[in-house]
Amino acid sequence: MIADIAIVIAAALFIGVYVSWRAGRIDRLHARVDMAQAALDATLVRRSSVALELATSGLLDPATSLLLASAVHGTKDITSRPRDLAESDLTRALRAAFSQPDFRASINGKEGADELLAEVEAAAHQVFLARKFYNDMVAATREAYLLAQAPTVELELARRSA
């Protein structure tokens, strides 16, 4: 009798500890995703602002300037286009501007050019990193969810067959 009660209590304790550990883990993973998202958002905002600085700097021709400025504008005006698509547009616009042959040579030596180009490139690289980390976190959390569901199912089955 006492042994039975002890087993029940032990089982309850085990399940309690397991559930709270699992909840804590999911919670930690969520917090990690939130942080990654905040970091990604910060890098995107920074990239927009330095890209706009480049567009209005007078270093570039007006067509490239307008192209960049309109892409930056798109990332802020989320009513007309989803933000993720608008940010990808800015990535492609920056790539189109920077991948012109001799792009660097064309603005080298102008005042403040080197610093500004370096800033844009650094900001773009940070977006690349932050997006990668964010995607990793999301994938890891999703996996944890799937794994967490598996033992629950096993417990359910065990209880039913008992």
Next chain:
Amino acid sequence: MKIGITCPYSWDVPGGVQQHIRDLAEALIDEGHDVSVISPADDDTPLPRYVTGAGRAVPVPYNGSVARLSFGFLSTNRVRRWIKDGGFDVLHVHEPEIPSLSLLACWVASGPIVATFHTAIPRSRILLVTYAVVRTGLEKINGRIAVSEAARTTLVEHIGGDAVVIPNGVATRRYRKADPLPGWPGPGGAIGFLGRLDEPRKGLQVLLKAFEVLGQERPGLRLLIAGPAADPGDVLDRVPAALRDRVVLLGQVSEEDKVRVLHSVDVFCSPNTGGESFGIVTAEAMAAGVPIVASDIEAFRQVLRGGEAGELFTTGDAGDLARAAGRLLDDPARQAALSAAALVAVAAYDWSVVARSVLSVYETVVLGSTQVAVTASGGEFP
């Protein structure tokens, strides 16, 4: 006059602006003017003699879609050289609010500049015009042309200033002669339609309803339909099964085939229920000399001279359309008379007439001005 024209979009991609520039340039050349066009184009694209390629256009995201544009210092250098070598009396830029060659030309040039605005510009894009680097270019423009009242309204409300409205012309010569498609119009007669099939304002549903009557009365009569649709099968579903094999859908057709379609039918139908400001398709049918039956909306009433150059029926009334089309199919003398009247009437919309209006804008802006030159400050790149 020596005229330099800039095209913002790739010459090898079909589009309204490119077509406009081609027709305008050729009409001006016919009038004896010296015209040079600079346009983005792939290096291996065969270009007309009057077009200078500015290099390959780069596909970039712009305003929510991907456009093929020319930008950057290499394009700027090409435009500068073209202006320097051209010795133009006037520079005519098209769509200078697009980040491409026209904007670059405004930037590097000084002297008389005319700009044509083709599209009604959405508000979000207007904000960008406030950027100094763009504004400097646009402020050099001496005369502005809008191709429609809508384009003009956009300019007035959002950018400020005014523009003269000079609508697109019709290259009537291109429509005059063409071989009918094989087997058309056929002994039983044929009626034609051009336009989007699933846009209710184009009025195809009115024509299909009328064909239910006409098709039963006339056992050999066929319907030739050209134009894009999301779901072409939907069109055939609306035709009674017995008539279905006499309705032919061509889908979207090329410019050349469009002319052939117009020459493949006995009667052309414009059943639009509204929303047309001019009715370019109807004007093209007039230029082909095909007898027309059209709804009596204001635009068609005007272009068809109140019924002199084409049969008018009550807008949206399929019964009236069936009666009017039937009468016309039975009366070859009336067909010939309408065809002749249409050819005369459409001459007023020919590019040669439009080109003369554009020319008077050129003549106004060159008054008291020097030749087009390259500015000392504008965009110097090593």
